Amino acid sequence: MSTATKPSHLGHKIGRIRELRGLKQETLAYELNVSQQTVSKIEQSETVDEQMLEQIASILGVSAEGIKNFSEEAVFNYFNNFNDNSVNHGPFNNNQCTFNPLDKLVELFEEHKRLYERLLESEREKIDFLKNKH
Incomplete structure (x- = not known):
């Protein structure tokens, strides 16, 4: 392991x-x-x-x-x-995914983008603060 x-x-x-x-x-x-x-x-x-x-x-x-x-x-x-299980194995296949993995991927991408934008904004605020301090 x-x-x-x-x-x-x-x-x-x-x-x-x-x-x-x-x-x-x-x-x-x-x-x-x-x-x-x-x-x-x-x-x-x-x-x-x-x-x-x-x-x-x-x-x-x-x-x-x-x-x-x-x-x-x-x-x-x-x-x-x-x-x-993505291939249809007949009417008794109960192992279907209950969400679209692509939707989850897009959701994660959007979340990552929001976090990155917040990080950039924070860095901009730090730079502005330092500029105004001097």
């Missing part, structure tokens, strides 16, 4: 979910109001404070329980099963 899927390693799970969401550590750090180094330390930690875990989960768009139960195998199995 790889360290990324070690059941008790919350930090690695957070890192993988963040990567799957297309977020950089800097973006997560900005949303948490911490440094990128702090996010790096969190992702290297086997345990994460429950309150911090709740905040991270909210930003990543998952539940804290979802992070705790995350596994690479489950993600791959889900997509493999989705592909296997």
Whole structure:
């Protein structure tokens, strides 16, 4: 079993979910109001404070329980099963996906775009603040 899927390693799970969401550590750090180094330390930690875990989960768009139960195998199995079941196997096929994966992808892209725009706005505000200070 790889360290990324070690059941008790919350930090690695957070890192993988963040990567799957297309977020950089800097973006997560900005949303948490911490440094990128702090996010790096969190992702290297086997345990994460429950309150911090709740905040991270909210930003990543998952539940804290979802992070705790995350596994690479489950993600791959889900997509493999989705592909296997995308062919109609007759009237008794009850394994249909209940959402359009492309809609989810577009949703994630839009969320990523909003986070990026917020990050850019924050950087602009910092620059304006520094200009006005001098």
